[in-house]
Amino acid sequence: MVDCEEDPLPDVADLSKIEVGLYLVNDMANEDLLSHFEEAVAFIDDGQKKGNVLVHCYFGVSRSATLVTCYLMKKYKMSVDEALQRVKSRRRCVGPNSGFLGQLLLYQMMGWNLVENNLQYRLYRLKAAAASMVICGKKDMDEKFQNLVQQDPRLHSNYNFVAYKCRTCRSPLINQDFILPHCHGETPVWSDSKWSGAANNLHTCDEGIFTLPISWMKEVTSTLQGKLFCPKCQAKVGTYNWCAGCDCPCGAKIIPGFYFIPSKIDKCM
Incomplete structure (x- = not known):
């Protein structure tokens, strides 16, 4: 039954x-x-x-x-x-x-x-995790969503995956697979099937960088909002907000949002 x-x-x-x-x-x-x-x-x-x-x-x-x-x-x-x-x-x-x-x-x-790495599914799970923390009154991420938290890039053996580093101390912060793309001025919605395809076929915004939560973001699974600090030099690199999301300079609002300030990080070529 x-x-x-x-x-x-x-x-x-x-x-x-x-x-x-x-x-x-x-x-x-x-x-x-x-x-x-x-x-x-x-x-x-x-x-x-x-x-x-x-x-x-x-x-x-x-x-x-x-x-x-x-x-x-x-x-x-x-x-x-x-x-x-x-x-x-x-x-x-x-x-x-x-x-x-x-x-x-x-x-x-x-x-x-x-399919864990399907972008549309990732957007869905982020929204569900946020609902679990916010709507249900929880202050800790539900165990079933814990694998949304990505591994610290500093622990990865292959640095070719690193997409961004801290501008102050050059410590790896973001792997390419962690990035959540969005289109200019458009808030991504998990129910939009276009995100199940290859994001590189879309005209995505590069004014603001949004990611999945990463393990070096110490408080992100237990508090609803806060600032993101480089795990090595403690320079402020961004903000996060599970409930209200974060705004991109292009006009899009990403909910929940894990936002990096472009002037605080350097893209790896």
Whole structure:
């Protein structure tokens, strides 16, 4: 049985002989269900091999329908529309909320897998991590988002990946893979499928530098906003803000934002 509720099932039945996959989520557009897709698909698939699987939520309309749609997409390599129509053919009232539909589309875009280095997926996970810290009142990053924090470039054996160094002390700060591009004057949105392609095909802005969080940013996973200081010489190199984001000189606002001041860092050629 797959139970996707904001609270666990009440103790009204003997579930000792039933395997339960429990996902505590609300039926809200900003809720992160995508992170559970792979685990839920594997659970349903295993249950199907053993017998039957009940997938449910409070109304049986949005959360449970999203997981069943996801399962059909993965198993039969279907599009969101094809899989959802198959579910609706059995239960006409189903209708995932707009956020869950966007997550299903992203899952389809990634080839029915969670691709960690996919830029659109990175934008999604940053937004979900911010919601976890801000909306849910948490002050520490949820464990499931910890791998968003990138390794300190000073610990990397290959300096060819270094994109920017501190202008004051020349210490490596940013690897090329850490950079989050954006278009001039345009705030990137995770649901925009153009970010699933190669960013070098887009006309991106180079006035401001934004990145994923990096391990040398000591307070970034436990405080909602602050300044970024070079880990070697302590010169101020930027700012971060999980809630309000940071502004680029081009007019774009990146939320959450980890912004580097261009005059404080040097690009490596």
